[in-house]
Amino acid sequence: MTPETFETPNLMLALPEIWMLGMACLILVVDLFSSDRDHTLAYWLSQATLLGAIVITVQTQWGLDVTTFTENYVADSAGVVLKVAVLLLTFLAFAYSREYLRERGMLRGEFYLLTLFATLGMLVTISAHSLLVLYLGVELMSLSLYALVAMRRNSPAASEAAMKYFVLGALASGMLLYGMSMLYGATGTLEITAIAEAAAEESRLLLVFGLVFTVVGVAFKFGAVPFHMWVPDVYQGAPTVVTLFIATASKVAAVGLFIRLLSEALGPLHGEWQHMVLLLAVASLLVGNTVALVQSNIKRMLAYSTFNHIGFIFLGFLVGTPEAYGAAMFYAVTYAFTVAAAFGVIMLLSRQGFEAENLDDFKGLNERSPLFALVMLILMVSLTGIPGTVGFYAKWLVLKSVVEAGFIWLAVVAVIGAVVGAFYYLRVVRLCYFEKPEGEGPQPVGSGGFQTVLAVNGLAVLLLGIFPGALVAVCMAAFG
Amino acid sequence: MIEKLLFYVFAAILIFAATMVITARNPVHAALFLVLAFFNSAVLWVIAGAEFLGIVLVLVYVGAVMVLFLFVVMMLDINLAKLREGFIRHLYIGLPIAAVIVVQMILVVSSGAMAPAEMPEATMPIPDPAETGNTTVIGGVLYTVYVYPFELAAVILLVAIIASIMLTLRRREGVKHQDIGEQVNVRKEDRLRMARSFGGSGDGRNDNKYPGR
Numbered sequence: 001m002t003p004e005t006f007e008t009p010n011l012m013l014a015l016p017e018i019w020m021l022g023m024a025c026l027i028l029v030v031d032l033f034s035s036d037r038d039h040t041l042a043y044w045l046s047q048a049t050l051l052g053a054i055v056i057t058v059q060t061q062w063g064l065d066v067t068t069f070t071e072n073y074v075a076d077s078a079g080v081v082l083k084v085a086v087l088l089l090t091f092l093a094f095a096y097s098r099e100y101l102r103e104r105g106m107l108r109g110e111f112y113l114l115t116l117f118a119t120l121g122m123l124v125t126i127s128a129h130s131l132l133v134l135y136l137g138v139e140l141m142s143l144s145l146y147a148l149v150a151m152r153r154n155s156p157a158a159s160e161a162a163m164k165y166f167v168l169g170a171l172a173s174g175m176l177l178y179g180m181s182m183l184y185g186a187t188g189t190l191e192i193t194a195i196a197e198a199a200a201e202e203s204r205l206l207l208v209f210g211l212v213f214t215v216v217g218v219a220f221k222f223g224a225v226p227f228h229m230w231v232p233d234v235y236q237g238a239p240t241v242v243t244l245f246i247a248t249a250s251k252v253a254a255v256g257l258f259i260r261l262l263s264e265a266l267g268p269l270h271g272e273w274q275h276m277v278l279l280l281a282v283a284s285l286l287v288g289n290t291v292a293l294v295q296s297n298i299k300r301m302l303a304y305s306t307f308n309h310i311g312f313i314f315l316g317f318l319v320g321t322p323e324a325y326g327a328a329m330f331y332a333v334t335y336a337f338t339v340a341a342a343f344g345v346i347m348l349l350s351r352q353g354f355e356a357e358n359l360d361d362f363k364g365l366n367e368r369s370p371l372f373a374l375v376m377l378i379l380m381v382s383l384t385g386i387p388g389t390v391g392f393y394a395k396w397l398v399l400k401s402v403v404e405a406g407f408i409w410l411a412v413v414a415v416i417g418a419v420v421g422a423f424y425y426l427r428v429v430r431l432c433y434f435e436k437p438e439g440e441g442p443q444p445v446g447s448g449g450f451q452t453v454l455a456v457n458g459l460a461v462l463l464l465g466i467f468p469g470a471l472v473a474v475c476m477a478a479f480g
Numbered sequence: 481m482i483e484k485l486l487f488y489v490f491a492a493i494l495i496f497a498a499t500m501v502i503t504a505r506n507p508v509h510a511a512l513f514l515v516l517a518f519f520n521s522a523v524l525w526v527i528a529g530a531e532f533l534g535i536v537l538v539l540v541y542v543g544a545v546m547v548l549f550l551f552v553v554m555m556l557d558i559n560l561a562k563l564r565e566g567f568i569r570h571l572y573i574g575l576p577i578a579a580v581i582v583v584q585m586i587l588v589v590s591s592g593a594m595a596p597a598e599m600p601e602a603t604m605p606i607p608d609p610a611e612t613g614n615t616t617v618i619g620g621v622l623y624t625v626y627v628y629p630f631e632l633a634a635v636i637l638l639v640a641i642i643a644s645i646m647l648t649l650r651r652r653e654g655v656k657h658q659d660i661g662e663q664v665n666v667r668k669e670d671r672l673r674m675a676r677s678f679g680g681s682g683d684g685r686n687d688n689k690y691p692g693r
Binding site for chain 1: 585588591593594598599600601624625626627628629632633635636638639640642643645646647650
C-alpha cells in the first residue's frame, strides 16, 4: 500500500469510535467549565454517550464484514457483540460509581474521562485489523486503567496496586510488541488477513517465535496463570468501581484481542498455540480454585475465582471451531455481567470509611435486605454453574465443544474445578442466609436509582439463565 | 565493508551501554548510559537508511525525555541500597530462567530463521535511498495509509495529559497564590483606610486602636 493507491477511508464504518472520541472530548471541555461538584452533567453525558454508541454500533456494524482506513479497521458481527457488552458494562460501572466515589472524595470529572478513553481503547482493540492498531488500542486501554487504579492517591494500597499493574503491564506490552515485531519480520506485513495468508503458506520458525511472545502478552491482559500476579493486588487495592471495570469490561476486550490476534491473524498456527493455551487453561483452573478457597476478602476471592473462569474461556479458544469461539464469547459476556452485579452489591454495602470487602460483612444479609441477598444468591449460584442459571449454560456450551474436539480429560478437570468452586461461592450464600452478623453489620446504602439498576442487573442474570437462547444465538451468529 | 564495521562497533557500544544502565550503582550514571544507548541506536538506524527516525530519536529522547529524566533522578533522593535488597535473593531463580530463555532464543536465531534470505518481501516497498529520502516516504504514508494509528497515538497522548494532571494536581487550603483578575479589579476602598491624625479636625472619630495615646 502506497500513497498513490490510497483511498479515502469510509468514516461512517468507524462511527462508534469516532462518536466516543468526539463525545469524550466534549465532556472534557464541558466538565472543565462546570462548577458542579457532583459532575452531574458529565455523568449524564457519559451515560448518553455509551447508550448512543450501543445504538450506533448495532445499527452500522451488525452483519457486515468490511475493512476501512486502509485495512486498519474492521467492522464485523463478532466485534458488535463484544463492543455492545463493553459499552453496557461501562454503563453499569458508571451507574454504580457515583455515590461510592462521592463518599470517598474521588468523584472527579477525570474518572468519567479516563473510563471513557479506556472504553474507546477497548472498542479500538476489538475492531483492530492490523497489529499496530491492536497494540495502540491495548495501550490506550491499559494506560487509562493504570491511572484509574492510582486514582485514590492517599491510599498506599492503591498506589502499590497501580505500580504493580503499571510495571508488569509495561513488561507484558513489551512482550506483545516484541512478538508483533517478529510476526512483522516473518510476514512482511502488519495487516491481519495478510499475516494469516503468509502464515498458512509455510510454517516458519520465526512465526512461532513471535507467537510465543504474543501469547504471553495476551495471557497477561487476561490475567491467566502464570501471568496472574498482578490480579489479586489490583482487585483489592483499586477503588471497587475500578475493580469492577477491570474485572468485566477489560476481560471482554481481551477476548477481542485474542480473537483478532491468535484466531484471525495466527489461525493457521492453531496447532502450535493450542498447547500453550491448554497449559494456561489447566494452570488457571487449578490455581484459581485452590487459592480462592482460603480467601477471607471477597474482592480477592473474586480475583482468584476469575482464573477459574478464564480457564473456561481458554478451553473454548483452544478448540478453535466457530462454535467454540461463540461459546467462549458467551461465557465471557455472561461472566462479566454476573461479576459486575457482585461488585455492585459490595459497593452497595460499603459506606464512607468502610469497605464491605470481607466475607464476614455478608453475614445475615437476608435480614437486612432480602432483595439484595436474593441478588447475591442468584449471582453466586450462577458463578458456580448450577443447572438453570446462565453460568451453567456457559459452562455447558464450552464443555460441549471441548468434548466434541476430543479433550475429554480436560472437560473432567474443568468440572472438578467447578465443583471445588461451588464451595467458596456457596459459602457466600450460606453467610447471607444462615449466619448472624457480629453487631449491626453493614446496611445497604445507595439511592433508589443505584438499587434499581443493581436489581435489574441481578434479574437480568436470572432471566438469561431461564432464556439463554437469544444471546447464545447472537454469539453463534457472530462467528457463523 | 566499512558499513559492517561501523554496525558492529556501534552495536557493541549499544549493548555495553544497555548493560551499564541496569548495573550502574549511581542512578545519574544509569541515565547517562541510557543516553549513550539511545545515541548508538540512532546511529544504527541511520546506517539502516532510516535517517529521519535516527534524528527524531536523538531530538526527542536524548534532547527532551532524558533531560527531564535526569532532572527527576537528581531531585528525588532514591535509596539504592533498599532497591537492591532483593537482587541477590531472587538471582538464583531469575538467572536460570533468563539463561534458558537466552539459550532458546540463540537456538532459534542460529537455525537460520532470521537469515536475510528467509525474509519476505516488504508489503510497503522500500524506495532507493538515492532517489527519495526516508523523510519523504514517511511523510507520504503517515497521514494517508496510517492516519488511523496516527490519530490513536494522539488520543494516547491526550490520556497521558489527563492522567498526569489528575495524579499530580492537588488543591490545598491556605496556599498563597496570585489572582490577577482580582488584582486588576481591586478598588481603592478595598485596600486603603483613611485614618485621621491625632491633631485632626477633632470631630471625635478615631480609628486608632488605642485612643488617647
